[in-house]
Amino acid sequence: MTACFGQPIFIVGAPRSGTTLLQYMLRSHPNISLPTGESHFFIPLYSNRHTFGDLSQKENIRRVLEAMYHQSSEFLDTDLHGLCFDIDSLADEFQHQGRDTIPAIIAGLYEKNAAGEGKNRWGDKTPYYVLHMPTILEMFPDAQFIHLIRDGRDVLLSLFGRCHDFGVYNSYYGARYWEQYVATGQHLGRQLAPDQYLEVRYEDLLAFPERTVRHILNFLGEPFDPAVIHFRKAGEAGKTPLVQRDLQPKNIAKWRQRLKPWQLWLFEGAVGSLLYSNGYPLATKARPLPLPVRLLGRLHNNWKRRWRKN
Template structure:
């Protein structure tokens, strides 16, 4: 499931991927453009194949089979919905590189971003989507050496900007709840990372991670652990309280 981690290259400089996350309208696009201007970092505009490939991973079968990796590569490069075309890469070459690469989903996805970095003469790849704040466990599972930049903008500014977007169809309360959820995701991610570090230190010497769980019944192969859990949602009993807190944020403007 994971990509081959390359913490540093021959120069000793880090090659770890970077993911930029945050509530929509928090400045993620501005940071993406700044990072892409860095001489070592390539960060494309938003694509839509990372989380989609994870959700469909069982459909490709065991990735130890090169034919299945090629099928995955064709799925990434050949569908309009993945927005692969915005990368400006040769779909056939990328597909063949995925087929010849390591047998994990993370490695296949990293192959696409590394090809993009090479195209721009950069050593290190990055990615950004605001909605990744809901998918940090997924990203850490595929890219365990990844680094994250979580942007947090003042809630009043983020909500006001989000409400002004023609593509946003929610009301002010839903915008406030989105901002609050993004902030809560940051706290949860920090706590999970701290727990993982404590657990790793507690393992006896020579003990590694437990083996992956088997594929769900009826799936074609075991390309990864069980399908991801649905993103956490507020229980019905908590919606009223959450809305009241959201109105408090708006009323403070």
Template sequence: MTSPRPPTPPRQGPIFIVGAPRSGTTMLQYRLRNHPRISLPTGESHFFIPLYRNQHRFGDLSRLESIRAVLQAMLAQSRNFLETDLFGLKFDVDRLAGELHAEGRHTMPAIISGVFERNARGEGKSRWGDKTPYYVMHIPKLIEWFPDAQIVHLIRDGRDVALSLFGRQHDFYVYNAYFAAEYWASYVEKGRALGAELPSAQYMEMRYEDLLATPEHTMRQLCDFLGETYSPELFAVASVDDPGKTPLVHAPLKADNAGKWRSRMSAAQVRAFESVAGDTLRELGYELTTAGTPPALAVKAAYRLHNRLLTGFWRRAKGILA
């Protein structure tokens, strides 16, 4: 008689939600942070890659002062995130440095995970994650530091992404559909190429449109990938007096939030977007409404110049107003 196989232990590696900006990663972040085991801060960390690039500057991380310097650099980079988006931890540099040093956390990933693990424990949870969209361009660095990490790449129709970028154009410096297409495609194509180098148990592509159309089925697939038990709590939402820049995260999912580009983008904008990103849209199964013919070199140059001029103007204007 064959003895029953022991249950598979739950995964403990970090979860990274990545993708092109304005692809619904915040929506997914807020849903997944409802899971009883998963801790996801509500903001974006942004400090992983700067620390990766500059780790040599901190010297010997077995020294208390070096750990303190790392925490200070994290604070200088992402003060708002560390002071307002961690709900299980007060980010006290001196106290944290002492505790991490005493625990023997003498590498950069050990220091970072020590912060996130503490935050998770403070929330009564056992697994941590992070949502910072641009990390999709740096997946190998995440895996180098956290070999047991899992990557969730959320993909949204680039034309809807363009509409969302236009709504915050002075934050992302995207001022026309041609440049929006280049911007979106660069993130999606790079993320997919890097993800293809990982085993299927470590990298998952997820459609924003699927999350809206079949939310329970899609989240069950995500939980299966993460090795977590599905929980109906994932779809709990709480209304707030000040929803901030992302009010949809505080409302139930709505299928009609997909495909808005069909009525809100002009024919010229759609043609410009599809002329750049048509192949990527097709590869992902999104229907094109034009031939997707690449524009002439002069047209490309005009779009890029337009975006560059407006970017320069608004950056100077921000500097004056700051």
């Protein structure tokens, strides 16, 4: 049907945890193709797979591709560097190849993109897929996941910088947001085989890049290549600044200077045990927050979200 491609790779984790940096690093490997954006359509398409009818029919494949484009047009137009997303030609090709399931159609797109880049393996970086790893594995049973974890207090600072995008307006809500991704990912990851799931700390990637990259590539079964450390930088002004320059080892623990004491008290009081269990020393006694404080944190964040929408 098609050329043989290696196991798909998924970079996942809490938003603002360095997943874009790792994406740009791994896509610089001579064997690995990773689009430069986030897909977001895997779960919606698969969840609604029964609505597309018989996918041996070209018109129904076309409907899948149209739904994909409706969901993620910018990604499909600008972040696939090995192909041009043309619905008609792709529908013809995928029908001819016998791609009659949603996973087969998605794989066909990524494999064609990888082939266009001269690569023999494809991957995807969409952070929230960490919450859906069992579904991704149902779609792609041989998938491998790299769960990137960053100090939640630095994640909080980054979320504050884009508060309107992520809807995080206070430290308590930011703590719970970070916890949802990290704790869920670790819980699901413990149920996977060692060759399917790997946790990597963002801080280790910056402080010990060669050792960490070797560890990642060994997990993936790929040879070490220094191009991953000296990765191809992003030329687009809108991309994360860290993917436009070399690795920045000092881009850690910024929370020590920038978070106020009461913000630290809220964050560590909410998720101190999760921080500590992931190797991040605490700056407070991290006592559990009183119920009124937790309620106020949720109410404040919900009010800010509604105010923003209006």
